[in-house]
Amino acid sequence: MSWEEMFKGDFAAEDVRAYGTLVENLHAVQNALAAMPMDREAIDGLAADLASWRDRLEPAVTDEQHQVNGRVAELPVRGHAMLPELRVSSRTKDRVEGTVRFGRWFMGGGMAVHGGAVSLLFDEVLGILASLAAGGITRTAYLHTDYRALTPIDTDLEAVAWIDRVEGRKWFVRGEIRHGDVVCAEGEGLFLRLLPEQGLGRRTED
Numbered sequence: 001m002s003w004e005e006m007f008k009g010d011f012a013a014e015d016v017r018a019y020g021t022l023v024e025n026l027h028a029v030q031n032a033l034a035a036m037p038m039d040r041e042a043i044d045g046l047a048a049d050l051a052s053w054r055d056r057l058e059p060a061v062t063d064e065q066h067q068v069n070g071r072v073a074e075l076p077v078r079g080h081a082m083l084p085e086l087r088v089s090s091r092t093k094d095r096v097e098g099t100v101r102f103g104r105w106f107m108g109g110g111m112a113v114h115g116g117a118v119s120l121l122f123d124e125v126l127g128i129l130a131s132l133a134a135g136g137i138t139r140t141a142y143l144h145t146d147y148r149a150l151t152p153i154d155t156d157l158e159a160v161a162w163i164d165r166v167e168g169r170k171w172f173v174r175g176e177i178r179h180g181d182v183v184c185a186e187g188e189g190l191f192l193r194l195l196p197e198q199g200l201g202r203r204t205e206d
């Protein structure tokens, strides 16, 4: 299956743009919120605005096949608002490269990215490569992260992934997150190509 087939979007171009703007604004608010001082007026105002949007959106909740989040093929990370915005600059079946900038929202402490967010990025970049290389959807069996240096926020980082080896349906993938010449973190993951009966998103209890 080609990348284009796997990530074929089904939304109109203007809706894609609109969702991209929404995610961009959401991330900007998250970053500003994470960095704000105590400000009761802002806190109370934002809390009220969010409650109003909760009341508007919750009655319209739909199933996974019809949600927009994470299904917008044309946007970085498929428009998945939970993910750091990885911008893939090159992808082959052997290697994926991209850039990412973690905002203040992802800070753990010391102006550095939270370790869980680093692993989150590895799951994404290694997972993209595994799915691309396997020619179909893969699922993470394990993911190992070595934190070599603090990963700074608010600066462009490089993310790369390459295939280590393949054994049947098992794709062993490695990657790095770099800031200039500094390797901030190394990742290694095992991704299993799903069997037809395992389906996308099917849970074990289904």
Ligand SMILES: CCCCCCCCCCCCCC(=O)SCCNC(=O)CCNC(=O)[C@H](O)C(C)(C)COP(=O)(O)OP(=O)(O)OC[C@H]1O[C@@H](n2cnc3c(N)ncnc32)[C@H](O)[C@@H]1OP(=O)(O)O
Pocket (backbone or CB within 6 Å): 006, 007, 070, 071, 123, 124, 125, 127, 128, 131, 137, 138, 139, 140, 141, 142, 170, 190, 192, 194, 195
């Ligand atoms: C809209 C379209 C969107 C598309 C998005 C694409 C890009 C997305 C990018 C984002 C990506 C994000 C992706 C995500 O976040 S995926 C979400 C996170 N992952 C999960 O929740 C996975 C949960 N686990 C499972 O579903 C199953 O356990 C899986 C599927 C992984 C394997 O269950 P399955 O029943 O299939 O396999 P098996 O048990 O017969 O084992 C088969 C072989 O594998 C070996 N093995 C198994 N586990 C381990 C282990 N932990 N260490 C070492 N080895 C392990 C095992 O020994 C055996 O080896 P061998 O004896 O054959 O040699």
